[in-house]
Amino acid sequence: MTAAFVAAGLGIIPGTAQAADPVPVAAGVAEAIAEASTSEGFHSPADRTIRTTLPAAAKGQAGANAKTAAPQTAAAAAAEQTALDAGANPTLAVDVSGTSYTAHGIELTTLITSADFALDVVIDWGDGKTDTVAAQGNAELHHSHTYDKSGEYQVKVTVTDTANAVQAVNGGAFLTPGADFTPHAPTRLLDTRNGTGAPAGKVAGQGSARVKVAGNASVPAGVTAVALNVTVTETVDSGHVTAWPGTGYDRPITSNLNYTAGRSVPNLVIVPVGEDGYVELFNGGWSSVDLIADVTGYFTRASDSGYTSMTPARFVDTREGVGTAKGMLGSRSAFTTRIGGLQGVPQNVTAVALNVTVTEPQGPGHLTAFSGTGPVPTASNLNFVPGQTVANAVIVPVAPDGTIKIFNGAWSPTHVVVDVVGYYSKESKAAFLPFTPFRTLDTREEAYGWPGGRFRAREYITQGFTPEAATAAGVEAYVLNATVTETGGTGFLSVAPSPYALPTEGGPAAPAATRPVSSTLNWTAGTTVPNLVQASDGDHGVINFWNQGHEDADLVLDVFGVYQTK
Numbered sequence: 001m002t003a004a005f006v007a008a009g010l011g012i013i014p015g016t017a018q019a020a021d022p023v024p025v026a027a028g029v030a031e032a033i034a035e036a037s038t039s040e041g042f043h044s045p046a047d048r049t050i051r052t053t054l055p056a057a058a059k060g061q062a063g064a065n066a067k068t069a070a071p072q073t074a075a076a077a078a079a080e081q082t083a084l085d086a087g088a089n090p091t092l093a094v095d096v097s098g099t100s101y102t103a104h105g106i107e108l109t110t111l112i113t114s115a116d117f118a119l120d121v122v123i124d125w126g127d128g129k130t131d132t133v134a135a136q137g138n139a140e141l142h143h144s145h146t147y148d149k150s151g152e153y154q155v156k157v158t159v160t161d162t163a164n165a166v167q168a169v170n171g172g173a174f175l176t177p178g179a180d181f182t183p184h185a186p187t188r189l190l191d192t193r194n195g196t197g198a199p200a201g202k203v204a205g206q207g208s209a210r211v212k213v214a215g216n217a218s219v220p221a222g223v224t225a226v227a228l229n230v231t232v233t234e235t236v237d238s239g240h241v242t243a244w245p246g247t248g249y250d251r252p253i254t255s256n257l258n259y260t261a262g263r264s265v266p267n268l269v270i271v272p273v274g275e276d277g278y279v280e281l282f283n284g285g286w287s288s289v290d291l292i293a294d295v296t297g298y299f300t301r302a303s304d305s306g307y308t309s310m311t312p313a314r315f316v317d318t319r320e321g322v323g324t325a326k327g328m329l330g331s332r333s334a335f336t337t338r339i340g341g342l343q344g345v346p347q348n349v350t351a352v353a354l355n356v357t358v359t360e361p362q363g364p365g366h367l368t369a370f371s372g373t374g375p376v377p378t379a380s381n382l383n384f385v386p387g388q389t390v391a392n393a394v395i396v397p398v399a400p401d402g403t404i405k406i407f408n409g410a411w412s413p414t415h416v417v418v419d420v421v422g423y424y425s426k427e428s429k430a431a432f433l434p435f436t437p438f439r440t441l442d443t444r445e446e447a448y449g450w451p452g453g454r455f456r457a458r459e460y461i462t463q464g465f466t467p468e469a470a471t472a473a474g475v476e477a478y479v480l481n482a483t484v485t486e487t488g489g490t491g492f493l494s495v496a497p498s499p500y501a502l503p504t505e506g507g508p509a510a511p512a513a514t515r516p517v518s519s520t521l522n523w524t525a526g527t528t529v530p531n532l533v534q535a536s537d538g539d540h541g542v543i544n545f546w547n548q549g550h551e552d553a554d555l556v557l558d559v560f561g562v563y564q565t566k
Contacts, residue, residue, distance in 0.1 A: 033562060034101050036435035041099035042155075042172035046113060049093040054165035088166040089115045096157050096170045102474060103178025103433040103564035104150065110141040110157050120160045126153030126174070135159070146566050149303035150180045150431045178431025178564055179224040179299035180306055181424045183351035183397035186229070186370060186379035187217045190281075190293035193234070202234065202288035203281070210246060211293050214277030225272045225299040225434050225561075227395050229381055230257060230281060231292040233264040238528075239285015243271040244437075246280030254437040254558035255284065256481055258528040264383040268296075268393040268532040270479055270560060272434045294379035296395050297351060299432050305350045306428035307563040309421065309477035309536035311497055312355065312518035313343045316406070316418035319359075328360070328413035329406065336372055339420065340402025349398050351424040353534050355520055356406070357391040357417040358384045365410020369396040372403025380409065389522040391492075393532040398423075419518040422477060422534055430476035430563035437481075441557040444486070455484070455547050455555040457491070460513065463557070464502045464542035474566030477536050482545070483556040484521060485528040491549015492519040493531075497538025513544050523553070534563075 095111035108123065116137040123131045125145045135141065147153060156171035190197035190211045197216075203209045213219055213226045232241055240255040249272075257267035271279050281291050316323035316337050324335040341347040358367055366380035382392035396404050406416055441463065443455050455461065484493055496518070500510040521531035537543050547553055 032435040032438065032559070033433060033564075036433055037100045037102055037177040040175050040177045041097070042174055043097045044095070044170050044172040046093040046095040046111070046170070048170055050169045051092065052167045052169070053088055054167060088164040089117060089161045091115055092159065092161055092166055092168045094157055094159050094168050094170040096155070096172060098155055098172060098174045100177050102146075102566040103431040104147045104176050105566050106145050106147070106155070106174055108143045108145070108155065110143070112139040112141070112159055114138060114159070114161065117161050117163050120162065122158045124156040124158070126155050147176055148429065149306070150176045150178050150301045151303050152301060176301055176431065178433045179301050180304045180431055181297055181299055181351065182304045183297045183395070183424065184217070184219065184295050185374065185397060186294050186296050186368065186377040186381070188292070188294050188379050189213065189216055189228070190291060192290045197293070203283045203291050204288050205239070205283060205286040208280050208282040209291050210278045210280050212278055213273050213295070213298070217295060219295060219298050220300065221277065222302070223273050223277070223298045223300050225270060225432060226279065226295060227297040228269045228271065228279070229266055229294040229296055229379065229394075230269050231264060231266040231380070231383065232257060232259045232289050233292065233383070234290040235259045235261055235263060235285075235287070237261050237285055237287040239283060239287070239289070241291070242282040242284060243269045243279055244282070245272045245274035246278050247274050247276055249274065251282055252437040254439055254481065255483070255530070257530045258483060258485070259285070259289070260528065266380070266382050266392050267530050268395065270432070270434070270532065305424035305426060307422055307424055307430040307432065307476060308428040309534065309563070310344060310423070311536065311538070312419045312421050312495070312516065314417070314518055315339060315343065315420050316416060318415045318417070323418065329408045329416050330413050331408060331411045334376065334405045334407040336403050336405050337418070338403050340398055343420070345420060345423050346425060346427070347402055348427070349402070349423040349425045351395055351397050352404065352420055353422040354394045354396060355391055355419045355421060355518070355531070356381060356394050357389065357519055357522065358382060359389040359415045359417065361386055361388060361410060361412065361414035363410050363412030365408065365412065365414070367416065368407045368409060369394045370405055370407070371397040372399030372401060372405055376407050384414070391519055391521045391531060393534070417519070422536070429565045432479070432561060433564055434561035437558055437560045439556065439558050441555065443554045454552040456552050457547055457550050460544045460546040461555065462498060462502070462542055462544055464498070464537065464540070474564045475537065476563040476565055477534050478543070478559060479561040479563070480533040480535055481530055481558040481560065482520060482533050483528065483530040484523050484553050485556065486554040487523045487525055487527055487549070488551030488553065489525050489549055490523065491547060491551065491553065492522040494518055494546040494548055495520045495533050495535050496544055496546070497536050498540055498542035498544045499538070500542070501540040502542055516546060519548070523549070525551075
């Protein structure tokens with residue numbers, strides 16, 4: 001097996017028996033990161049320079065130092081004297097520009113206009129850290145810096161001409177492109193069935209509903225993205241739902257959830273918030289549906305919690321008595337389970353990213369995950385019908401004692417499985433950087449670089465970056481939407497970082513990976529099932545997607561953003 005990659009781009013290779021030479025993907029995450037992060041920055045031109053004359057004593061000392069300095073050429077000495085006589089280097093000015101190519105990074109360009117004198121340059125990054133360099137006369141300087149947390153920072157460049165006792169200062173406010181997470185108790189923002197957040201009435205086919213986020217339910221102004229649990233219900237046909245910032249933005253071609261007639265389908269959505277404080281939900285079907293949106297958290301540049309990814313770990317399985325009592329969760333009841341302090345999750349986490357699965361339910365209902373303290377929210381995380389196995393991504397606040405609760409809103413018992421995929425904490429460094437969503441894989445179409453045919457039963461597809469690109473970008477995790485469709489039987493999808501690096505071109509294939517036990521989404525024959533995935537690419541920049549069913553299917557992957565430490 002060989003692998004061909006675009007530099008810093010995304011490549012798809014098949015796993016095990018699906019051997020074939022891959023085609024480079026046209027659009028990569030690296031390019032999307034660059035486009036998203038460069039939207040923030042500042043430029044303060046030279047005419048905004050603030051010049052200050054230093055105290056006369058300093059100037060006199062500077063003159064004395066100049067007389068004892070190393071001998072100059074006659075021309076240099078004459079130029080220096082002319083500048084002194086003209087009044088302290090009158091051309092001294094600073095032009096400062098700051099831009100970014102990552103969630104927390106700034107690239108600073110400083111253009112100095114000056115007579116030919118030695119200059120001391122101090123860059124104050126606004127976070128208590130400084131860099132000091134020397135320059136001479138006209139100069140162009142380039143510096144990089146990475147902030148520990150998201151936020152707005154006042155960057156200041158000070159250029160001092162000691163010989164002439166004059167100082168020039170310029171700078172600007174830099175806003176990090178990345179944002180940190182604040183957990184929110186599940187709260188309903190939209191329900192078209194009863195008029196919550198919008199006039200009551202179904203959303204027409206090819207129509208959309210606007211959801212007010214900023215300034216609603218204690219979500220602050222300045223929010224950059226929001227985590228919503230979106231549910232479509234009262235469906236009479238097939239279709240899909242797409243979430244995007246709405247006004248001023250083009251609606252992406254990607255989808256967030258898919259539905260069929262007669263089914264209520266939820267999915268977690270992490271979507272940028274428009275400048276007007278709204279997001280929009282588009283009904284891509286041809287028939288009317290009802291839409292529900294519950295907020296579970298939001299992202300701002302006011303530093304709160306960063307993200308740390310994990311290899312998916314099973315914390316609860318009521319079938320085996322893992323994490324709670326063995327046996328079905330009873331109707332209208334809840335169990336408490338500990339997350340903080342177990343299996344590598346620190347004690348002081350503020351929220352946790354889960355994949356929650358209901359299986360063998362005895363009747364219809366819904367499931368709600370919430371903090372280990374406080375009342376049961378009115379919002380839901382997933383909906384089910386008798387006998388259905390259904391999974392959904394959940395971000396839930398964690399109580400100070402490290403616990404969460406799972407509530408069964410049905411009037412019949414069910415089994416529950418909980419896998420942890422990551423956590424949010426004050427100590428975690430990775431910030432969320434959303435970008436224009438794009439489709440990176442569709443096994444139904446070769447246009448997305450996949451040459452291997454259908455998503456084969458009991459096998460896996462490998463998706464990866466070159467390790468160098470992943471390291472350089474500082475990516476902690478990728479925010480994806482995985483959709484399985486054209487299913488021939490029952491099965492489930494597992495997503496996990498690969499334990500092996502991608503094979504070199506012309507080299508031997510990587511060893512077969514170990515089959516995971518965690519699940520990301522579940523399907524039955526003839527269904528289309530989506531789920532949000534916050535996936536780590538591990539130590540090698542590679543993610544494996546496993547078809548754990550015994551029938552072939554098709555897999556679609558849409559990329560929505562990344563968590564970055566840099």
